[in-house]
Amino acid sequence: MDRRPIGIFDSGVGGMTVLAEIKRHLPNEDLIYLGDTKNFPYGDKSRETIIKLATKCAGFLISQDVKAIVIACGTATSQALDELKKIYRIPIEGIISPTVQDIKKNRKEEKIKIGVIATEGTIKSNKWEEELNNEIENVEVISKSCPLLAPMAEQGWTSNNVAKEAIREYMKPFINKKIDKIILGCTHYPLFKELIRQELGNEVDIINTGEKVANYLQKYLLSAGIENAKEHIGESIYYLTDTECNFIQVAERLLQDETLKSKIEKINIE
């Protein structure tokens, strides 16, 4: 047993979709969330910049004595996970590997066609495509970067006409392509799940990576024997590097927690 909290970080509010899943799967765990809102968005920054920022985020969480770290950010996973694993000894995982392993384990199709949407940086890194091709046989991957979606989510526009037109535009490469699944490769994107469903129809399996990560984490904690006590009720605290943003408004709606504001603290991790 290990009573220490789990650290989770993202560039903004997107990682809260992962936190929500982790809370659901692991109600006994304490969570520390770090939103690097000062440097949002990560999606269009260079690999070099992302590595620097992610290193600081992980370093901060380690200084808070977490027992494991989840990179709840698609961009930081694709650009910086390998580097962070070289730097830090702490168990650390992102959103790609747990998702790909889950698809591999549960695949039923002879041939499988998978769409991936993510930020510019993630798509350019080719990480999803590489890992899907390496792990899964007979797979075809169609990728599309959607640079506006994360900023749109940070602003709380996830169901208005602008979001609708943006999703319509971004979904074009997947229409009439008979994809089996679409991976939401940025943790902000589950906020657009309904609009994506409207565009792609009910046939397509929309993959929320947060759910896969939470599943993975649950198994990992158990197998390593470092889960918290069953009688413990997990608490979450939230650190933001900049509080002049819509984090609270969007996160409150997502978590349905009106006391969220009181659990947020501004910090400097420079």
Place this chain on the structure above:
Amino acid sequence: MDRRPIGIFDSGVGGMTVLAEIKRHLPNEDLIYLGDTKNFPYGDKSRETIIKLATKCAGFLISQDVKAIVIACGTATSQALDELKKIYRIPIEGIISPTVQDIKKNRKEEKIKIGVIATEGTIKSNKWEEELNNEIENVEVISKSCPLLAPMAEQGWTSNNVAKEAIREYMKPFINKKIDKIILGCTHYPLFKELIRQELGNEVDIINTGEKVANYLQKYLLSAGIENAKEHIGESIYYLTDTECNFIQVAERLLQDETLKSKIEKINIE
């Protein structure tokens, strides 16, 4: 006479709308453009962060031996101009004061109603409202932050359905309000001028701050006797802090200059 270049900076490609006006008004001047694309967007960052970034941008331009600096960024003008003037001796101006002075000088209306659209940071700073109220009598100001427009422009979406819906959404506070003028308080916004025109109609004077800044600069250089030689053909060079972005594509279209790419250099100003 002073043959040194003029320095211009912005968080991204928006300031190029100012550069375009400066090139048009001052064809003899050499220009150095700095796009801090690594840290784009400035619009939703804290004042403290903007001051730090703007200080670095201005410092870099000074190291390039410029004779004056234009902050071609609404957010950096509203948040950091006063601080930069305290730090540096070089003549430095942003987009607010030249615009307000121009409106003051040319006003004909008894009462004047002005709309201001800008980034979240600029609107929160209240700088436009303060300066308009201080300088212009009988003025009413209606402000609206438009956080998505700059990221949309950086992506090159300035005329598609998404841009159209976003402009429609953002223009709502100005419809049926009989505004005389609307100030494009972020230098990315002239890229949406046609869509704004469609929403607001022909009655409203749409103010491109770049034009006002270029006018101001022209007069300033002449009065200070530091303009370049009349026979000199001005050249521009462009520095970006991150080149993995759509700067080139958007800027080429804006300036109609296909050789732009060869004049761009990546630099580190950390």
